Amino acid sequence: MAKVVMTGNYAQSYASKLARAQVVAAYPITPQTSIVEKIADFVSSGEMETQFIKVESEHSAMQVCISAAALGARSYTATSSQGLLLMHELLFWAAGQRAPIIMGIINRAVAPPWSIWTDHTDSMAQRDTGWIQYYCESNQEVLDTVLQAYKVAEDPEIRLPVMVMEDAFYLSHTIEAVDVPPQGAVDAYIPLKRSPWVLDIEKPTRMGSFMGPDIYMEYRYIVAKAMQESRKVIVEADEDYGRRFGRSYGGLLPTYRCDDADVVLLTIGTASCTAKEVVDELRKEGKKVGLARMRVFRPFPEEEIARLASSVRAIGVVDRSWGFGYAGTMFTEVAGALYKSKSKPLMKDYITGIGGRDITPQVLRGIYLDLLKVREGDEEMEWWGLRRPEKEVKHNA
Amino acid sequence: MPRFSIPEQELVYSGHVACPGCGGGLAIRYMLKALGPRTIVSIPACCWAITSGPFPRTALKVPTLDTAFETTGASISGLRAALDALGMKDITVVGYAGDGGTADIGIQALSGMIERNTDAIYFMYDNEAYMNTGIQRSSATPFGAWTTTTPADMDGTWKTEPKKSMMAIVVAHKIPYAATVSIGFPEDFVRKVERAKSIKGSRFIHAFCPCPPGWKYSPENTIKLAKLGVNTNVFPLYEVENGVYKITMKPSKPRPVKEYLGTQGRFKHLTDEMIAQIQERTDKTWNNLLALEGFSKEHPYCGL
Ligand SMILES: Cc1ncc(C[n+]2csc(CCOP(=O)(O)OP(=O)(O)O)c2C)c(N)n1
Ligand code: SF4
Ligand SMILES: [Mg+2]
Numbered sequence: 070m071a072k073v074v075m076t077g078n079y080a081q082s083y084a085s086k087l088a089r090a091q092v093v094a095a096y097p098i099t100p101q102t103s104i105v106e107k108i109a110d111f112v113s114s115g116e117m118e119t120q121f122i123k124v125e126s127e128h129s130a131m132q133v134c135i136s137a138a139a140l141g142a143r144s145y146t147a148t149s150s151q152g153l154l155l156m157h158e159l160l161f162w163a164a165g166q167r168a169p170i171i172m173g174i175i176n177r178a179v180a181p182p183w184s185i186w187t188d189h190t191d192s193m194a195q196r197d198t199g200w201i202q203y204y205c206e207s208n209q210e211v212l213d214t215v216l217q218a219y220k221v222a223e224d225p226e227i228r229l230p231v232m233v234m235e236d237a238f239y240l241s242h243t244i245e246a247v248d249v250p251p252q253g254a255v256d257a258y259i260p261l262k263r264s265p266w267v268l269d270i271e272k273p274t275r276m277g278s279f280m281g282p283d284i285y286m287e288y289r290y291i292v293a294k295a296m297q298e299s300r301k302v303i304v305e306a307d308e309d310y311g312r313r314f315g316r317s318y319g320g321l322l323p324t325y326r327c328d329d330a331d332v333v334l335l336t337i338g339t340a341s342c343t344a345k346e347v348v349d350e351l352r353k354e355g356k357k358v359g360l361a362r363m364r365v366f367r368p369f370p371e372e373e374i375a376r377l378a379s380s381v382r383a384i385g386v387v388d389r390s391w392g393f394g395y396a397g398t399m400f401t402e403v404a405g406a407l408y409k410s411k412s413k414p415l416m417k418d419y420i421t422g423i424g425g426r427d428i429t430p431q432v433l434r435g436i437y438l439d440l441l442k443v444r445e446g447d448e449e450m451e452w453w454g455l456r457r458p459e460k461e462v463k464h465n466a
Numbered sequence: 467m468p469r470f471s472i473p474e475q476e477l478v479y480s481g482h483v484a485c486p487g488c489g490g491g492l493a494i495r496y497m498l499k500a501l502g503p504r505t506i507v508s509i510p511a512c513c514w515a516i517t518s519g520p521f522p523r524t525a526l527k528v529p530t531l532d533t534a535f536e537t538t539g540a541s542i543s544g545l546r547a548a549l550d551a552l553g554m555k556d557i558t559v560v561g562y563a564g565d566g567g568t569a570d571i572g573i574q575a576l577s578g579m580i581e582r583n584t585d586a587i588y589f590m591y592d593n594e595a596y597m598n599t600g601i602q603r604s605s606a607t608p609f610g611a612w613t614t615t616t617p618a619d620m621d622g623t624w625k626t627e628p629k630k631s632m633m634a635i636v637v638a639h640k641i642p643y644a645a646t647v648s649i650g651f652p653e654d655f656v657r658k659v660e661r662a663k664s665i666k667g668s669r670f671i672h673a674f675c676p677c678p679p680g681w682k683y684s685p686e687n688t689i690k691l692a693k694l695g696v697n698t699n700v701f702p703l704y705e706v707e708n709g710v711y712k713i714t715m716k717p718s719k720p721r722p723v724k725e726y727l728g729t730q731g732r733f734k735h736l737t738d739e740m741i742a743q744i745q746e747r748t749d750k751t752w753n754n755l756l757a758l759e760g761f762s763k764e765h766p767y768c769g770l
């Protein structure tokens with residue numbers, strides 16, 4: 070294996086090259102741009118053989134991938150924030166068509182106000198579209214996950230599109246030594262072969278036509294089932310990857326020092342690596358804390374969460390997005406998943422890191438200490454670290 | 467042995483569910499006759515997303531992809547990209563979209579596709595309104611027409627804006643080939659689609675497709691109207707190859723537009739004054755086209 074020092078964005082570009090993506094269509098948006106620029110370099114230097122379509126919008130980027138997938142070509146795109154929101158309608162089309170598209174997402178806050186910094190509102194807002202969602206915590210994981218994503222997406226039982234998320238700047242523009250697996254080994258892991266469920270000039274069929282109330286529901290049920298089935302395939306793809314390349318990531322909900330923990334914090338994205346340091350520190354101080362990372366948010370790891378909940382006193386959730394519900398998006402789903410479990414830990418949601426606000430070790434330490442104190446009846450949700458408490462905010466003329 | 471002036475092969479099954487007298491149904495039939503079986507069609511939301519039948523049936527004998535309303539230009543780009551990536555060479559890619567899907571919501575994807583000179587045909591079947599959703603105005607609805615959103619129940623509530631010229635727009639992209647066709651003239655129609663098929667790069671066909679329920683006339687008059695539209699110069703037939711305009715049908719004595727307008731319920735509110743105005747506009751456009759035909763010989767893409 071060759072170690073190359075690269076950003077999270079280049080990890081996406083390298084992975085799409087290793088996967089031999091046959092059609093790439095993308096549109097620039099900060100902080101995604103360097104992914105596409107690198108692919109352009111690969112193509113112009115002849116290192117990568119792909120149809121690289123420089124579309125006029127993210128919306129068209131997604132449609133190019135959807136139509137390419139309809140013919141059975143392996144496709145890749147990447148975007149961020151506003152670009153992802155612009156694709157929203159087509160994300161349903163991709164999943165409904167069972168198009169195994171892989172899309173890199175650089176999580177960036179949404180406007181207004183304009184912001185290029187990270188939070189997860191953009192991809193959380195796509196949770197109901199039928200896409201599998203991975204959130205990464207290192208550049209190495211980005212590269213490895215894009216390859217795993219192809220394995221999962223193209224599994225004949227799954228055939229769903231996959232988003233591979235990385236936090237803006239924390240990963241997208243930060244360099245790290247990344248192992249680039251040899252091409253032959255990647256080819257063996259995800260061989261390029263055309264699916265039989267595609268448009269075929271010799272056997273004319275139609276894809277995507279309308280269905281009446283007599284069968285539409287069954288069709289959607291089949292898509293829903295594919296998402297459920299993907300849990301197993303995601304774990305297998307991760308283990309298989311581990312056997313071949315020596316790295317795996319613990320499936321949907323990797324945990325850290327949770328075995329005897331009193332309280333566990335559930336994080337997503339890069340806040341998770343920071344949280345591990347904080348866990349080690351607090352452990353040294355004798356506090357029994359652990360960490361679980363939402364590596365995969367769709368399909369939702371409800372079994373893993375229920376297992377975790379059975380042994381802890383409290384679960385805290387760090388939500389780096391806000392979905393205008395009664396609490397953060399992850400929290401509401403975690404709480405919902407525990408509704409039917411016998412052992413219900415106390416829960417608290419920490420909304421923080423919005424719009425690129427740093428989630429520093431101090432922030433997470435504060436959250437852990439707060440969580441250790443949580444009692445029955447306490448407030449279950451808090452915007453953590455607001456600079457000016459709500460009551461002080463005045464609308465100045 | 468009967469002699470056919472257009473290809474005999476049928477790539478549209480009978481039994482589709484278009485309205486009787488649907489011009490769009492004839493357009494897709496003639497289009498596929500010209501393109502042949504090695505064709506892949508992309509269809510957005512429009513009447514033909516519905517009329518070719520519900521899953522698992524289809525009225526088309528060629529592979530067909532249904533897509534979102536606004537995506538046709540991008541969809542045919544993706545199909546072509548995949549064929550190129552897979553090394554499939556001899557297949558024609560065509561997008562079959564309505565006037566709304568082309569001139570309104572899909573114009574961005576269309577513009578992008580032509581600007582990239584994607585090797586595909588974009589076929590706009592123009593019934594001059596959003597028919598699938600029940601006859602609402604589009605930017606291709608002609609001046610003076612009634613639609614459900616231009617109700618014409620009072621002065622000035624009909625469509626007060628002129629029809630958008632998609633041909634001018636696509637030619638401004640320096641498209642290799644663009645042509646107008648009418649289902650009233652199948653030989654001219656098929657010849658142009660065959661010509662389009664033989665050219666590499668982006669190609670655009672604008673088809674005049676009368677629609678009985680949308681235009682408020684009786685279905686047996688579809689062909690008559692499709693011819694009258696041309697013979698009144700309301701919808702001139704021409705092609706633009708490498709920027710050079712060529713009018714392919716010049717009525718020796720154009721019929722007055724009144725004949726065309728008078729047979730359609732959507733124009734029945736028009737006063738003589740307005741009809742005179744439409745006549746004047748029609749004559750002007752026709753003269754402009756004649757001028758373009760002359761000038762573009764020496765100055766291709768003269769619209770810049
Ligand atoms: C994004 C989106 N907006 C609106 C619609 C509803 N819609 C479906 S077909 C249609 C009108 C299509 O008009 P046109 O393209 O002219 O084709 P026609 O129905 O006339 O054949 C509309 C508005 C839709 N499917 N998608
Ligand atoms: S509404 Fe018009 S275009 Fe649509 S199927 Fe009927 S006749 Fe054809
Ligand atoms: Mg229409």
